[in-house]
Amino acid sequence: MNENDTRNAGRRGLLKATAVGAVGTAVLATPNVSHAQTTVLRFQSTWPQRDIFHEFAQDFVTRANSMAGGRLRLELLAAGAVVGAFQLMDAVHAGTLDGGHGVSAYWFGKNKAFSLFGTSPPWFGDANQLLGWFYHGGGEALYKELVNDILRLNVVGFQTGPMPTQPLGWFKNPITSVDQIRGLRYRTVGLATDLFNEMGAAVVALPGGEIVPALERGVIDGAEFNNPSSDRVLGFADVAKNYMIQSFHQRTESFEILFNKGKYDGLPAELQAVLRHASEAASADMSWKLQDRYSKDLVALAQSGVNVRPTPRPVLDAQLRAWDTVVQRLEGDNSNPANGPFFKKVCDSQRDWCRRVGGFFLRYEASPIISYNHFFARQG
Numbered sequence: 036m037n038e039n040d041t042r043n044a045g046r047r048g049l050l051k052a053t054a055v056g057a058v059g060t061a062v063l064a065t066p067n068v069s070h071a072q073t074t075v076l077r078f079q080s081t082w083p084q085r086d087i088f089h090e091f092a093q094d095f096v097t098r099a100n101s102m103a104g105g106r107l108r109l110e111l112l113a114a115g116a117v118v119g120a121f122q123l124m125d126a127v128h129a130g131t132l133d134g135g136h137g138v139s140a141y142w143f144g145k146n147k148a149f150s151l152f153g154t155s156p157p158w159f160g161d162a163n164q165l166l167g168w169f170y171h172g173g174g175e176a177l178y179k180e181l182v183n184d185i186l187r188l189n190v191v192g193f194q195t196g197p198m199p200t201q202p203l204g205w206f207k208n209p210i211t212s213v214d215q216i217r218g219l220r221y222r223t224v225g226l227a228t229d230l231f232n233e234m235g236a237a238v239v240a241l242p243g244g245e246i247v248p249a250l251e252r253g254v255i256d257g258a259e260f261n262n263p264s265s266d267r268v269l270g271f272a273d274v275a276k277n278y279m280i281q282s283f284h285q286r287t288e289s290f291e292i293l294f295n296k297g298k299y300d301g302l303p304a305e306l307q308a309v310l311r312h313a314s315e316a317a318s319a320d321m322s323w324k325l326q327d328r329y330s331k332d333l334v335a336l337a338q339s340g341v342n343v344r345p346t347p348r349p350v351l352d353a354q355l356r357a358w359d360t361v362v363q364r365l366e367g368d369n370s371n372p373a374n375g376p377f378f379k380k381v382c383d384s385q386r387d388w389c390r391r392v393g394g395f396f397l398r399y400e401a402s403p404i405i406s407y408n409h410f411f412a413r414q415g
Contacts, residue, residue: 073105073106073107073108074106074107074108074302074306075108075109075110076107076108076109076110076133076134076294076298077110077112077117077132077133077134078092078096078109078110078111078112078132078133078134078135078136079111079112079113079114079116079117079118079123079126079132079134079135079136080092080111080112080113080114080135080136080137081114081120081121081123081135081136081137081138081141081242081243082113082114082120082136082243083113083114083243083244083269084113084114085268085269086243086265086268086269087262087264087265087268087325087328088136088243088261088265088290089111089113089114091136091196091290091317091321091324092111092136093111094317094320094321094324095136095195095292095313095314095317096109096111098313098316098317098320099309099310099313102309102312102313103306103309106306107302107306107309107310109134114242114243114244115244117131117132118131118132119242120137120141120242120243120244121141121240121242123135123137123141123293124137124141124142124145124188124190124293127190127293127294127295128188128189128190128295129189130189130295130297130298132295133294133295133298134292134293134294134295134298134299135292135293136290136291136292136293137290137291137293138153138154138224138225138288138289138290138291139151139152139153139154139192139194139225139291140153140154140224140225140226140227140285140288141153141224141225143224143225143226143228145186146181146185146186146373146374146377147226147229147365147374147378148181148377148378148381149181149225150225150226151226151378151381151382151385152169152174152177152178152181152194152291152381153194153225153288153289153290153291154225154226154227154285154287154288155226155287155385156226156286156358156361156362156382156385157283157286157287157354157355157358158385158386158389158393159286159287159385159389159393160389160392160393160396160397161197161199161200161287162197162198162199162287162288162289163197163322164287164388164389164392164393164396165194165197165287165288165289166194166195166197166289166318167388167392168384168385168388168389168392169194169289170194172384172385172387172388172392173384173388174194174381174384174385175194177380177381177384178192178194180377181377181381183296185373185377186373188296189295189296189297190293190294190295190296191293191294191295191296191299191300192291192292192293192294193291193292193310193311193314194289194290194291195289195290195291195292195314195315195317195318195321196289196290196317196318196321196322197287197289197318197321197322198261198262198287198288198289198290198325199262199325199329200281200282200285200286200287201259201260201261201262201282201284201285201286201288202259202262202266202278202279202280202281202282203259203279203280203281203282203284203346203350204221204222204223204257204258204259204260204278204279204282205250205257205258205259205266205271205272205274205275205277205278205279206256206257206275206277206279207256207257207275207276207277208277209277209279209342209344210257210277210279210346210347210350211347212347212349212350213234213349213350213353216231216234216235216236216350216353217234217235217236218235218236218237219231219235219236219237219256219257220236220237220239220254220255220256220257221236221237221238221239221255221256221257221258222238222239222240222241222246222249222250222255222257222258222259223238223240223258223259223284223285224240225285226361227284227285228240229361229365230284230354230357230358230361231284231357233357233360233361234353234354234357239254239255241255241258243260243265243269244269246258246260246269246271247269247270247271247273247274250271250274250275251273251274257275258271259282259284259285261288262325262329262332263329263330263332263333263335263336264325264328264329264332266278266332266336267332267335267336272336272339272340272341276340276341276342277341277342277344278336278341278342278343278344279344279345279346280333280343280344280345280346281345281346281351282346282351282354283351283354283355283358284354289318290318292310292314294310362382365378366378366379366382
C-alpha cells in the first residue's frame with residue numbers, strides 16, 4: 036500500500052467511525068424526543084357540559100393538545116366533576132385540579148378587583164378592547180399583582196375569549212321601568228352584584244347550571260347568564276318568555292384560563308408557550324364562532340315565541356348612574372391597601388386605556404348603523 040492509499044484508508048476509517056458514532060448518538064437521543072413521557076393535566080370548566088361555554092373550553096384544550104405534539108395532554112371535565120363552579124379557583128390553587136376555565140368575576144368575593152379583569156364597568160367599547168388593555172395596556176401585570184402578590188394564590192392565569200354585551204336577562208314580565216328593579220330577586224355575579232344592589236335589587240349569585248331551576252321554582256324573579264346559545268340550551272325559554280337584551284351591567288367580559296402555578300412553572304418553556312398561545316388561538320376562534328351561533332340562536336328564540344326586546348333607555352341610564360356610585364365607593368375603601376387603593380389603581384389604568392383607545396375607534400371608524408341600514412333595513 037502506497038502513501039496515498041494509506042492516507043485514504045485512514046480517512047475512510049475516520050469517516051466510518053464518525054458515522055457510527057453519529058448513529059449511536061441518534062439512537063440514544065431519539066427515545067427522549069419521540070417517546071417523551073406525556074404530562075397529563077386535569078382541567079375542569081365552570082360550565083355545564085351542554086353549554087357552549089364548555090365547548091369553548093374544549094376548543095382551547097383541543098388546540099393545546101394538538102400543539103403539544105404528545106408531550107402534554109389536558110383532560111377536560113365539566114363543572115361539578117371534581118368541584119363546584121365557584122370552587123374552581125381554590126381547587127387549582129390547592130392542586131386538587133391542575134387547571135380550569137372560568138371567569139374572573141367568579142372570584143370577586145376574594146377581592147372585588149378580580150371582577151375588573153373579567154367584567155369591568157362599561158368604559159370599554161367592547162371586550163376585545165378589554166383584552167387589548169390586559170395584554171398591551173398593563174392589565175396583565177396588575178392581574179399578577181393581585182393574584183400572586185396580594186392574595187398569594189398559587190395560580191397562573193390568562194384572559195381569553197371576548198364576549199359580546201350580555202343581556203339584562205330573562206323575566207316573567209318585561210322590564211319597562213327602573214322601578215321594577217327595586218326588590219327584584221335577580222341573579223348575576225361579580226361587580227354587577229354591587230350594581231344591582233345599588234339599584235335596589237336583591238341579588239343572588241348562582242353558577243350557570245343552577246339558574247333555570249331557581250327561576251322555575253320562584254327563588255329568583257329574573258336572571259342573566261350570558262348569550263342566546265347558552266340561554267337556549269340551558270332552558271331559560273321554558274320558564275320565562277321575556278328576554279331583555281342590551282345592558283350595561285356586563286358590557287364587556289372575557290374568559291379566564293387558570294393553571295396551578297407550581298405545575299405550570301414545572302413545565303418546559305416550550306409547553307408553557309403552548310398553553311399561552313393556545314389560549315390566544317382559542318380566543319380568536321371563539322370570537323368568530325360566536326358570530327354564527329349566537330345570531331342563529333337569537334333568531335331561533337324569537338321564532339319559538341320568546342319576546343325579545345331591548346332594555347329601555349331609562350334603565351340603561353340608571354345603570355350608568357349606579358356604576359358611578361359603585362366605582363366611587365369601591366375606590367374610596369381605604370380599610371386595606373389591597374381594597375380601595377388597588378381597585379383605583381386598576382380603574383385608573385383602564386380609564387386611561389379606554390379614553391385613548393375608545394376615542395380612537397369612535398373617531399376613526401364609520402358608523403356600522405349607517406351602512407347596515409343602507410344595505411339591509413329596507414329588506415326588513
